[in-house]
Amino acid sequence: MDLGVVLAVDVSHLYLQKVAGVITSTTMARLMEYDGIGEIHVSANDGTRDQHRPPNRSDFGIAWARERIVDTPVVLESYFHRLGNSERLAVIEEVAA
Numbered sequence: 001m002d003l004g005v006v007l008a009v010d011v012s013h014l015y016l017q018k019v020a021g022v023i024t025s026t027t028m029a030r031l032m033e034y035d036g037i038g039e040i041h042v043s044a045n046d047g048t049r050d051q052h053r054p055p056n057r058s059d060f061g062i063a064w065a066r067e068r069i070v071d072t073p074v075v076l077e078s079y080f081h082r083l084g085n086s087e088r089l090a091v092i093e094e095v096a097a
Contacts, residue, residue, distance in 0.1 A: 011061025
């Protein structure tokens with residue numbers, strides 16, 4: 001961020017870093033306000049590993065991604081092949097609408 005580079009932010013990875021205590025609250029806040037976010041990847045996990053679960057509005061980082069979706073591409077990075085069509089549409093509604 002100090003160099004002004006464009007970043008892709010994966011909220012699931014951020015959550016893992018938060019749970020593990022390897023990202024400070026200062027860095028997290030700075031990242032959430034950073035103007036150089038080029039894209040956001042969203043999925044959910046339980047804090048133990050990157051599970052690529054379909055996200056819902058209450059999952060970490062989804063509210064932030066929803067706020068930025070107007071100006072920033074948001075990539076749904078979950079295992080959609082495991083879901084039926086109505087479940088896929090529900091996930092999109094959770095994140096995008």
